[in-house]
Amino acid sequence: MRPPRTTSIRPLTRDFFERKPRRVARELLGKILVREEKHNRLTARIVEVEAYLGANDPAAHSAAGQTLRNAVLFGPPGHAYIYFIYGNHYCLNVSCEPAGQAGGVLFRALEPIEGIEVMARARGVAVATERDLRKLTSGPGRLAEAFGITRARDNGVDLTWPRSGLWIGQDGFKPRSIRITPRIGITKAADELLRYIIDGNPFVSGTKLGSKS
DNA sequence: ATATCGATTATCT
């Protein structure tokens, strides 16, 4: 009898994140976000991200310089920058570039793999059909809620270190096709091509399910 | 299927 095999997920290393946000964003597609707690393990594949440049990007939270809120972006790479927005939602970013440069990547959508029941409970939605899965992690606020991500809990954590409970890993998966588009929901620098998606993946936010466009 | 709108609060001017 062959023992049941779980696909092994290896954490990404610091140098992965110590690069330009565009590069990190593109290469994060297909990687896996992991939440580990005592009795839970949540995993989901990254299918949509946006790059925010440390310099010369008016849409970035770092544009007006360092504050208490955005300090993590100015710190070492590979750490979680969590912000609270519209009085309702948390969003997850990872810091990029060497300390002192404020680049980052926003996580916009994931494809759930493990822990779907837990995610559904955290989101307060029922998952009856295949398409209901999109309600879990398709959108930056949604994925944060599904993973129980808050600023108090996760801002500043090291996403290369599994013992932090929130980390990013790889299992060898390579996206077949990547598409680059303008970023969503911003008013400044709204036409820069800095949004990276796995082409055709149904969990990408804004994707209409059941329509062929 | 697309458009519009209200909710709700940390953060900065």
Next chain:
DNA sequence: GATAATCGATATG
């Protein structure tokens, strides 16, 4: 006091 890297509900074709 104004703003915001969103979401979900409602309205309309």
